[in-house]
Structures are given as C-alpha cells and as structure tokens.
Amino acid sequence: MANDFITTIDSDDEAPQFGESSIQKGKTPTKNDDLDPDFEFDFAGGRETGLDLWGGDEVTGFKNGAEPINVDDIIARRRGKPLESYNDRKRKRKAAKEEELEEGSEEDAEEKEDEDENMDEEQSEVELSGSEEDEEMSAKDSDLELGTDDEQAEDEEAESEDDDEEEYEEEAGSSDEEDEETAAELARKEAFFSKDPSLTDDPTLPSTFAAMNLSRPLLRALTSLQLNTPTPIQARAIPLALQGRDILGSAVTGSGKTAAFMIPLLERLCYRDRGKGGQACRVLILCPTRELAVQCEAVGKALTEKGGLDVRFALLVGGLSLNAQAHTLRTLPDVLIATPGRLIDHLTNTPSFTLSALDVLVIDEADRMLEAGFTDELEEIIKACPRSRQTMLFSATMTDSVDELVKLSLDKPIRVFVDPKRNTAKGLIQEFVRIRSDETRSPSLLALCKRTVREKCIIFFRSKALAHQMRIVFGLNGLKAAELHGNLTQEQRLQALNDFKAGSVDYLLATDLASRGLDIKGVETVINYDMPGQLSQYTHRVGRTARAGRNGRSISLVGEADRKMLKAAIKQSEADQIRHRIIPPEAVNAMLDKLNEIKDEIEEVLVEEKEEKLMRQADMELKKGQNMVEHHDEIHSRPARTWFQSEKEKEKSKSASKEAYVGSFPNAAANGSNGKDLNKDGKKEPKRGKYDGLSRKAKRRKMAIEEDQADQQSSKSTSLAIRNAKKAARPVKITESLPKTKSTSKKSSTKIGAGNKRKSAFDDNKPSKKHEGMRAKQTKVNLDKKGKSGKGKSKGKK
C-alpha cells in the first residue's frame, strides 16, 4: 500500500497567523523591456570565513542604469508603510522585550501599555487588509474545526492513494524493461569509460585533504574555509583530476562538486610556468547561468585569497560590460568563468583572445547546458580548445542527453558517480500537498506561507509572469518576497539573491533559472508552486535545501496533471523521505476570499508599475538620444560586433537542442514539453525543405545568392589549386623536408544531441575527424541526391 510509506501530516498544530486571498487571473505583467544594455557593475568584495556566497556585498558600482522598479515600493506607497521581513519583526519584538526588562517592575503598567501599542502597530503593518481580530479568529476557527475535515480529507486521500498504487504497479512493470535497456547501455558505456582506479586498484579513498598531497597554501585555504573532510565526490574526483584524467562526475545536489573541480585545478595552477611567455588563460569553467558563474568565481576566489595563491580570475557573463571583460582578457587571467554565449562573443569579437593555451576545460551542470539550448555554442567552444586539454563534466543529474557531449569532449574519461541510486540528499524531507482544483493553488500557497513556512523559503514557478504576479500578491498580503527570473536586469537578479541571503526578504519567488547549482546557506524550505516538466528539474529545485549534510524540506503542490511527476519523484526517493501534507480547507478558503478582495488592487499595482516603466523608458530614450548626438563620431567608429550564428540560426539550433534534451525524458511528452514535430497521428512530420514557405521571388533571390556564393567558392579553390600546383613544381631544397600530403577527409557536421530520434553516443564505433579542438570520434551521414547514404570516415586526432 502506498499508505505504508507515506506519512500524512497536517498543519493543525502549527500556530496560525492571519489570513488573506484570491487568484489573480487578470493581466500579465509587462515584459521588463526597459533594460539598459550598457549598465555595468563589478563584483568587488570578499568574504570573511567559510564559503558563504551571496553575502550582500557583491553588487556594487552600478553605472548608467536607471533605478529598477520595485513593486514593494508601489505597495508601500499605497499602504503608507514599508513591508517588514520575519527577521525584522523578530528583532523588533526582541528589542521591545529587552527594553521592558531594563525598565524594571516600577514602570510595568506603563510599559505594558506601550508594548500593546507597539504590538498593534506591528500587527497592522503585517496585516494589511481587514481587521486583525477578524483574521486571527478566522484562522483559529479553521484550525479548531480541522478534525472533521481532516478525517474527510484523509479518507479522500486514501482513495486516491489506492488509485496511485495501481498505477505504481503498472510503472513498476515498465521499469523492468527500462532496466534491461539500461543494462545494455551500461555495457557500451563501460567499454567507453576507463575503469576508476579509486574503486578497483585502491579501495581506500583519501579521508582528508592532506592525504591527497595538496600543496600547503591550498590546505591552509581549505582549513580556513572550514572544509576539513572531503565529501565523497571530492575524495574520488580530486585524486583523479590531479592525475590529469578526464572526468564525468555526478553526485547528489549540495555535495561539493564545485570544490571537487576547483581544488585540483588550483593545485595545477600552483605549478604552472610563470616565466616569460608562460602567462595565458589556462582554465575555462563553463556555467549555464550568470548567477552560477558568479558563485563559482566566488568559490575559486575564496580558496585563492585564503591560500594566498597567485591566481587571477575573469568572469565572462552577459549583463556585465563587454569592454571591461575585453580589457581583463588582455591581461591574460589564469581562470575564465563564463557562460557560453558571452564567451563566444569574446572569441569572435575580442582581438587576439584565444583559448589556444588552455589546460583544463570544466563544464558545470553539463546536462543543463543542453537543456538551455547551448549545443552549438558548446561545439564551437570545444572546437576552439586545444586537444591536449583535460576536460571535466559535472552535474547532479546525468541524462543520456549528455552522451554526445561526453563523447565529443572527453578522452578516455572516468565516470565518477557517487551513490548513483540516490537522487536527493539524505536530509531532505519531501512533502506533497494535493491540489484538487487549480483555483485553490494560490490560496494554498498563501495559507502555507502565512501559517507554516515563514522564512528562508524558495518558491519555484513555471513562468516568469506567475512569479511576478505572486510577488505582488505576497506584498499585498504583508509577506516580504523577492523575485528571481529572466525578465529582470542582472542588477535586480543579484539584488534579489543578496536580499534573500541577508534575510531582508523571507521568500525568493523564482523560475528554474534558480533551480541549478545555487548554493544559498540556510534555505530551510523549497516550495514547488507547480511540479516542473522534468524529473531532473524537480531534483535540482528541491536540491536548493538540505545541502552539505544539513536538513531541509520541500513542499510540492500537486494537481491532477502532476500525478506522473509525483510518482516519479516518489520512486526516486527513500520511503522515509516522503510525507503527505494537508492544509486545512478552511484556511485555504479564507485565503481565497482574501485574494478575491484584493483582486482589483493587484490590477492597480500592475497598472502603476507599467506606467512607471513607461516613464523611465521615455527618460532612457531621451538620454540615449542625447548620447547619440554628443558621442556620434565615437559610436559610429566602433566596429560592428559579429556572432558565429545569425539570430535565426541561433533560434533554430536552440530549439533543436532543447527538443533533443527533452526528448531524452520518457515523461516529457506527457508533460506537453515535447512532440512539437509530431502530426495528429503521432507520426513525425517530414522535414521542411530550405525553400518551403518562400514566395517565388524570395526563392529565386535565395537561389541566386547561393549560386553566387558557390561561384565565389569555386574561383577561390581554382586559384588555390593553381598556387599549389606552382608550388609543387618548384625544385625542393635539400635542407627542406618533403611537403606533407594533405588529408582529403571532409569535416563532419554531427551536432551534439541534434535530432529527435536519439541514438546513444556509445553505439557509434565508426571514427571520423572532427574539429581541431575536439577529440571524440564522429560520424557523418551524407545523403546524396537519390537519398542513398554514405558515411564519411576519418580519424580523431589526439
């Protein structure tokens, strides 16, 4: 029985606070389109002890950018008072108590009056609408009545769990098949990967960092950051990385993977050639998001500063000044930490910047890179790296979608998978709340936050618009929240993280932008407002809590459409980690009423926000115009920046890469996230021809351009052939070696993860030559005009 392993808990014993309500079905907020593309900031500021990132000191020195709009300001303006965080309220209460003790018993009566006044003030600041008493009463009432409703709810739940059980059995049947497939896959993978010597030759793993033969400064840094004992992934990966081996590393979220690659590469840099000409960019760490790159840099810098190492970092991410980054690159920093897009931009547009001296390439959150549609960018970057480099790929979730990437970028790699059966941290309790109708989702979330989860909570939403709407709803209900998603400026994103870290807001309302890698200390709860489309996303979301051996809980609101994902999440977890939570229906209904009451006000806040945005945008346009007039000559003398793909190509390859990634999940189609190219009968649509959809005129024009290009190409190759023939006819000097014969093999154009019908990378035995920087063997299938296929074959060069 599912009941056997699902413990049901309810919210009855939790002290209620106050209630509120309604679902905002109105307007979606306007897209934040007043971003200033030129704003710049730096990440000055270190940290004292421990790897405590996002300490609130990172965001400094903003220039140019207009002040971002804060909906809390709009709400405060309407209400006449700013919102307070749970911490602020606690601090106030504590201060009041201390004051009371100091005053002594003589002034007791007088003091009590004051305190009551204070309390009233505090309460009214928090309880923004309705009378305080009413709210408290209604919340209390709902708790008292809970017994009967609870029983009813549990009965209903038991029924549903019976249904669940049947489906579990069905799933268990199909999973055998999956396991068989996996066994075959595993055999192929085993042949591809080298044996991990830490498992076979020497089963005793280093239990201390000192036992890893790390240099003294690095050991000192680790001690002062209180990293005393290596985590399992560190114990296994660091010694292998120090030997220069290529690694595919995976371990549960929050298990210290960043240090697992950062420590060996810093150790390596301690012994680099510092002589004349020895200075170069030696390490590249690729991260999927800007926030992750910033965090990764912070880990590296913390170790460097504490150890007194002479290693310089450069952060190459979007949203920061291109010119400042180009300037830093000219100084040849040792470690580049980059997001793929910005790195490509520099490779294409920053004069004399190359990766030709690179020793180590690290791809963090490798599967996410493919999910985010960075396939072509990764291929381009790998192509720009020397073949002799060491490569390490890390992620908590390694789906088969990374096979191609592994094969393309790693050389005789070792798979370092720590506890592959465990997907979530041991200290994580996963709670699930059943949502019977979508109408109750928002009130359930509010009830949860008002009654149970008061602080240090990240709430994940499927869309940016929803996260923003909910921020307004939270604000109007006296809950202090910040939002984090891609519609914000980089400044706002980092500010939100810093506010949350500092405790000046209690909730971080985020999209999946924040689901990967972010290490924020003290996150106690993760709430999934809705279940994500993929299991790996769920794993990463809930992995923002219970990190580094700590405890934490996740609470997921599960509707009918999320049942499959619920089962998958339960299946991948230990039985004692799962709980069923019930929110008293009265509390939910009270919130629903409150939300309905403030519906109009939500609209008004959105309108005010829009108006303010338009005004600031007009201001910026004005400034822009002035700049264009004043600095016309300078602006037009700059060379235009180029990109390795056109916008159209970029979009196309992004969606192809996303589809390939999503297609690797069996449940993706069920979640509506794939199958775009299937017709009504579920069959694959034929591929569109390159002239399809074009008017006759446009088609003729395109054909003419292609002909011109072909002509140009052939005249170029003719003159090259003439030059070569002349050269060959020249007599060869005795001291000169004979000219080498050129390989005629064609370049392959296989894309990582491209195409929907996926074949494992490990199925491919035919070697072929790829780009200079790539080491993997590739196969290209060339279709001739008649549709016959022929395989291009060439050797991979080491």
Ligand SMILES: Nc1ncnc2c1ncn2[C@@H]1O[C@H](COP(=O)(O)OP(=O)(O)OP(=O)(O)O)[C@@H](O)[C@H]1O
């Ligand atoms: N040896 C160690 N001892 C104690 N704490 C550690 C150790 N190594 C790392 N940590 C801490 O563990 C936390 C999580 O580390 P990190 O962010 O590298 O995890 P991760 O495995 O990369 O997680 P994710 O998969 O979510 O990206 C950090 O706060 C870090 O300071």
